[in-house]
Amino acid sequence: MAQEKPGFFKRLWGEIIGEEPKPAQSPAPPETVPEPHAAPVVPEPVPPTPEPTLPEPDAPAEEVPPPGPPETTPDYVEEIEEQATAARLAEGMPDAAPVIPAPATAEPKQGWFQRLTTGLKRSSDQLTGSITAVFTKRRLDDATLEELEDVLIQADLGLETATAITETLRRDRFDRDVSGEEVRGVLASEVEAVLAPVAEPLRIDPAQRPFVILMIGVNGSGKTTTIGKLAQKLSVEGKSVMLAAGDTFRAAAIEQLQVWGQRTNSPVVARPAGSDASGLAFDAVTQAKAEGRDILIIDTAGRLQNRDELMNELEKVIRVIKKVDPTAPHATLLTLDATTGQNAMKQVEIFGQRAGVTGLVMTKLDGTARGGILVAIARKFGLPVHFIGVGEGVNDLQPFRADEFARAIAGLE
């Protein structure tokens, strides 16, 4: 069922982004359970470089060089594009500039809410199938409740939520006939109760110019794509957005952000692959400030939370940003790949400790998501969940809504 797309931004965006009226809900088709998510590849770190510094405030006035190194100039951008074209030619691909599809206006085959329910099928099928099996023609007794608790834990919901659900059932329905539908109703309301307090829109403080958003997460979790979608939302709202290609490990990541910059009409500050990420961040904040940009979104290289040297590098990026603006970054968003399951808990914990995560974006909920983990994360960390990603297109970033998520995970229509 197609959801209404046109007029979405008009309805949504003020100073607060992330609020969406509740759409109609729909059932989703069954889906098979895929293999677990492959472990991402971690790039080697570049050798440490000294942290950039700001000039002393009382230093003699000199001619101020343009912010950012020569690498951030349009010449460099052109050079990157030429290199990309050469690479494409070498691979026998057309020499045209990277295709910039126009997903912004293209109507998706399915509405976003349907993609959410389809994506959460992995979780909801597991839950509803097992719940039905447990509750077919059975009175609610201790053994049934114990089985139910196992089912809920296996669905990544976490021990506390599982216990809360079984305790509610014990209190209200013990020794009575209970249908799977009723149990799913209790499940949905418990999940919603946990998620509702964390469903918070991302607030852009207009007093902070630029409002600096740092995007962090493990490899392939959807940082760059989320930046592109976010840039689109904010640009449509009339904000002047600048992007920084802080994933300096990979030339392809820089190019990917350039493409998003073109799609969303946002200038991109970049340096050659292998450059120091903190230096790039320093230049980007300086440049965004000098140009009076409203928002700067900084990409970072994907890193596993257990790679200490990479987490040190992330801390350095943050320290260096603070040299230009001690209040920045104003939002540090962690992208979580919804297909990863339990490991997301560790990611939130360690990125939170090392980088001071202020909010979460759960991506790939249109895939074969293991969404139960978001419930466990919400209960344990209480961090705001701003958005969910339900596709690769520019409009596939949606405000997070607890009620929709809860019903989708419980397989309710």
Ligand SMILES: Nc1nc2c(ncn2[C@@H]2O[C@H](COP(=O)(O)OP(=O)(O)OP(=O)(O)O)[C@@H](O)[C@H]2O)c(=O)[nH]1
């Ligand atoms: N289906 C789907 N795919 C997504 C979503 N978000 C991102 N992707 C895809 O996931 C892949 C990785 O996304 P990126 O944005 O490159 O991830 P990243 O975190 O920047 O990756 P690294 O630069 O390797 O750290 C790409 O193929 C994206 O198109 C989503 O919400 N749904």
